[in-house]
Structure formats: structure tokens, C-alpha cells
Amino acid sequence: MADSATQEQIIDALKEIYDPEIPFNIVDLGLVYDVTNIDGEVDIKMTLTTPGCGMGGYISNSCQEKVIILPGVKKVNVEIVWEPPWSPDRISKEIKQQLGIE
Numbered sequence: 001m002a003d004s005a006t007q008e009q010i011i012d013a014l015k016e017i018y019d020p021e022i023p024f025n026i027v028d029l030g031l032v033y034d035v036t037n038i039d040g041e042v043d044i045k046m047t048l049t050t051p052g053c054g055m056g057g058y059i060s061n062s063c064q065e066k067v068i069i070l071p072g073v074k075k076v077n078v079e080i081v082w083e084p085p086w087s088p089d090r091i092s093k094e095i096k097q098q099l100g101i102e
Contacts, residue, residue, distance in 0.1 A: 004040050004072030011035060013066040014044070020055050030090025031059075033081065040074035042067050047086045056080055 005013075014032055015025045026032055026046065034045040044063055048056050060078040067076045088101065 004037055005042070005067070005070035007035060007037065009070055010037060010042060010044075010067055013070060014063060016066055017059060017062045019049070020058065021053070022049065024091075024095050026059060026063075028092040028095045030092065031086060033084075037073070040072045042073055042076045044076065044078045045081055046078065047081055049086055051082055 011027060011032075014035070015027045017026050018024065019026055019029060019031070022029060029049070031048065032044065032046045034043075036043045044067070046059075046063070048059070060080060063078045064076045067073055088096075091099070091101075
């Protein structure tokens with residue numbers, strides 16, 4: 001669909017969402033595992049830093065709000081998964097440098 005949001009636009013929108021407990025965006029933290037856009041239906045597969053994280057609903061709703069306003073997006077599905085489990089290894093190199101862990 002030529003007039004629908006690109007993968008890059010969706011990822012950029014997701015980079016505007018910050019984990020409330022860690023002051024970095026969910027993409028750079030490595031929480032987003034997969035994003036697809038088929039005919040304006042965007043599926044986001046992501047995780048949280050821990051299964052007990054109470055921010056799942058907030059982050060999921062934020063994803064929907066940021067992506068649904070993109071061109072051609074009709075529906076946004078956010079699936080929170082636990083496999084593979086998140087680990088600090090998934091954090092972007094830039095954020096690792098800022099945190100002093102690389």
C-alpha cells in the first residue's frame with residue numbers, strides 16, 4: 001500500500017515512547033521485536049523488561065496512539081511476548097555507551 005506508513009515511520013513513532021521506569025525509548029531499549037504493516041494493519045510484537053512490569057498497559061496504549069495517527073494506518077495490534085526474554089544485551093550500542101555498560 002503506497003500511501004501507508006513505512007516501516008521507518010512506524011519505528012520513528014515508536015521511538016517517541018519512553019519506558020517510564022528507564023529514561024530511554026522502547027526501540028533503543030530493544031523492547032520492540034517485530035513490526036509489520038499489511039494494508040494499514042500494523043502488528044507490533046514487543047516485550048517488557050520483566051514479566052512483572054506494571055507498565056505494559058501504558059506502553060501498549062502509547063504504541064497504539066503513536067502509530068494509529070500515521071498515514072494509511074487503520075488498525076494497530078500490540079502483542080506483548082515473553083520469548084525471547086528481554087535482556088540488557090538488546091539495548092542499542094548508543095544507549096549502552098550512555099549507561100557506561102559497553
